[in-house]
Amino acid sequence: xxxxxxxxxxxxxxxxxxxxxxxxxxxxxxxxxxxxxxxxxxxxxxxxxxxxxxxxxxxxxxxxxxxxxxxxxxxxxxxxxxxxxxxxxxxxxxxxxxxxxxxxxxxxxxxxxxxxx
Amino acid sequence: xxxxxxxxxxxxxxxxxxxxxxxxxxxxxxxxxxxxxxxxxxxxxxxxxxxxxxxxxxxxxxxxxxxxxxxxxxxxxxxxxxxxxxxxxxxxxxxxxxxxxxxxxxxxxxxxxxxxxxxxxxxxxxxxxxxxxxxxxxxxxxxxxxxxxxxxxxxxxxxxxxxxxxxxxxxxxxxxxxxxxxxxxxxxxxxxxxxxxxxxxxxxxxxxxxxxxxxxxxxxxxxxxxxxxxxxxxxxxxxxxx
Numbered sequence: 102x103x104x105x106x107x108x109x110x111x112x113x114x115x116x117x118x119x120x121x122x123x124x125x126x127x128x129x130x131x132x133x134x135x136x137x138x139x140x141x142x143x144x145x146x147x148x149x150x151x152x153x154x155x156x157x158x159x160x161x162x163x164x165x166x167x168x169x170x171x172x173x174x175x176x177x178x179x180x181x182x183x184x185x186x187x188x189x190x191x192x193x194x195x196x197x198x199x200x201x202x203x204x205x206x207x208x209x210x211x212x213x214x215x216x217x218x
Numbered sequence: 219x220x221x222x223x224x225x226x227x228x229x230x231x232x233x234x235x236x237x238x239x240x241x242x243x244x245x246x247x248x249x250x251x252x253x254x255x256x257x258x259x260x261x262x263x264x265x266x267x268x269x270x271x272x273x274x275x276x277x278x279x280x281x282x283x284x285x286x287x288x289x290x291x292x293x294x295x296x297x298x299x300x301x302x303x304x305x306x307x308x309x310x311x312x313x314x315x316x317x318x319x320x321x322x323x324x325x326x327x328x329x330x331x332x333x334x335x336x337x338x339x340x341x342x343x344x345x346x347x348x349x350x351x352x353x354x355x356x357x358x359x360x361x362x363x364x365x366x367x368x369x370x371x372x373x374x375x376x377x378x379x380x381x382x383x384x385x386x387x388x389x390x391x392x393x394x395x396x397x398x399x400x401x402x403x404x405x406x407x408x409x410x411x412x413x414x415x416x417x418x419x420x421x422x423x424x425x426x427x428x429x430x431x432x433x434x435x436x437x438x439x440x441x442x443x444x445x446x447x448x449x450x451x452x453x454x455x456x457x458x459x460x
Binding site for chain 1: 305
């Protein structure tokens with residue numbers, strides 16, 4: 102019985118840290134900063150021709166995924182949960198990549214059907 | 219002989235051997251995570267469908283042309299300003315939500331109540347903005363199954379060889395349907411989130427969680443509320459930026 106409780110204690114040791122008021126505001130300013138960068142690209146860099154429309158899109162997507170990471174990891178506290186829970190939530194989202202690949206491919210086929218010229 | 223027994227004991231004491239909480243979270247919180255995972259699939263299906271229809275179109279309405287007004291203040295020429303405000307409101311209400319969770323860890327009923335009320339106000343502000351945005355687009359002529367007339371519609375597209383009245387009508391209609399469906403589904407989540415937050419705030423005021431000795435419920439509704447913010451981050455990128 103005592104070895105069991107010791108074992109449980111050893112399992113839950115690392116994830117004691119949590120969000121303080123300071124770290125909450127830090128994450129807020131990171132999110133705000135990333136959004137400001139997106140606006141800077143959309144309202145200044147692209148209209149003024151410093152950046153093409155097509156090269157801006159991958160940047161937007163990377164910045165969006167970065168914001169998503171900060172929301173899920175810190176605001177939703179997932180970073181501080183047990184590794185098993187992190188994997189149980191994060192790994193299934195990889196299926197989304199599969200759907201993106203399938204429907205991107207499909208959409209080119211649709212394009213060919215809709216505009217056969 | 220004694221080693222054989224202790225090996226079996228070793229097997230029995232793993233986190234997954236039963237009788238433990240392998241993920242170290244309470245049942246309701248774990249189920250909230252799995253619900254949000256399934257909801258993430260629903261939203262990604264909607265957004266990927268949007269992407270697929272947009273990829274298979276010859277032209278698409280320009281976001282800076284469709285969304286360039288601040289309802290009640292600026293008629294045109296201010297792209298992204300209003301949606302920027304909406305994004306700020308939602309991120310801000312996410313912050314007040316984590317602050318409520320943090321106050322809950324300190325069992326401070328007064329602070330939890332205050333931050334929950336701020337979160338509810340943020341939610342209502344976002345819904346109000348979305349109602350204005352919808353009304354504006356509806357007045358322009360966009361709705362499920364309806365688009366503005368040809369001359370009005372042409373204002374929303376960049377000029378180009380492939381931009382004919384037929385392709386504009388097709389893409390404009392797809393854009394309208396997808397916009398109202400996806401932001402509508404997101405807005406429905408915001409609305410239910412606000413309702414849930416109000417119920418939880420009433421419970422906080424009634425002392426339910428004080429009696430229970432834990433403000434864990436705030437964490438669970440917090441997860442839902444942050445998820446709504448998370449989805450908006452993606453909706454914002456794919457409808458307003460890309």
